[in-house]
Amino acid sequence: MRFQDKVAIVTGGSSGIGKEVATRFVAEGGSVVIIGRDAAKAEAAAKQIDATGKRAIAHVGDISLPATGQAAVKAALDRFGRLDVLFNNAGIFGPKPFLDVTEDEYDRFLNIILKGKFFIAQAAAKTMKAAGRGGAIVQTGSMWGLQAIGATPSSAYSAANGGVHALVKNLAIELAPDKIRVNAIAPGVIETPVFSTFLTPEQVKTVLPTFNAMHPLGRNGQPADAAEALLFLASDQASFITGVILPVDGGIMAGRQ
Template identity: 35%
Template structure:
């Protein structure tokens, strides 16, 4: 097992990508704390982790609340004694033209997608430095590398998160800690389903028509499954990835090509 007896903490772990990574980590021998705003969802995932024979912990996490972030980190550290692997997966998708985008929407998007990553990482980095080992994986997006219309807040938050990742990777590169990002394109999740419905309403199309339009833009002609990110996350979290750091890895069916 590639993650035997490692301790992982995953934000946004109650569904979609976060859930798939949590279960993949458990199958590889890790104990997993999953955190999200929706307590019922993370409790269900924690039980799935336990069913795989590993310790699972559900933690309520509100990334707009600094005190709650500190408390969540404290809870996980008290329960497991340490955190070896941090996956910053929680995120929100916002849209709207710049000239009408409200400050509240802008602030909320950056609070979750950028400041939240900083605060959670800061809360757990010290104990990684003390032990000289750690893996930090941020789930980013193609929007962290390009700009798309009506996605200014989302793109700004994701571009910022990549800058943070690269800077931190350089800061801790000689301390046994790697920091990387996975940048998926269009992933078949509940968040994407909601986005498709919004796009369809704006374009006067049915959700099925909108989905097909987006599918045709992907070279492989299929949406990425949430499960597809899990094996890559396992690799990045393992000892095998000792020389992989500061990288924003594209996993998007060829939508963006390096």
């Protein structure tokens, strides 16, 4: 198994892509610390991932606060004795025209998506460097950080993810001497609960299918599609890959039909 006896932290691990990647990481022999803001939701996810409680634990906190990442790293070391992988998946999404974005909304995107990923990566990298075994940091960026989509105006969200992509390149160079690889995926539309944060259940059922045709492969992505890419980049199969932003977008970045 690819992750036998390895340990990962998964931010945003309570649902969607994060929960899927945590579930698959454990299924392939690893142990995980999942980070979420909702205690009940995070604990429930950890139990679903591993009912024994031996290989999946929840850590509750706001990822935009550097102390949350530091505490999660400590939790991984205290419980499992090591840290090999960081899946930096936490994020938010909500399209809004540029002229209508408030300062608070802008700060929220930057704090959760960019600042959060920056400082937990820093905490994880310090631990990986000290251990001397190397490691992998895999960020979840966004296709919206690579190009704009007129139907979903997302200037603040896109700017934050563009920063994440730039961070990957910088960390890949800085951390390479310590054998810490840093990569990211840039997903297209992945059908996760994030859409329920700004759409009603009825709107989700109506709106999401309209994005199928945007992808040359003819369908929206599922959490498993993103998780498989994340797991590959975290695995030894990708041992010669660092500094890459991998589109997981059904072909959108390749062009248009």
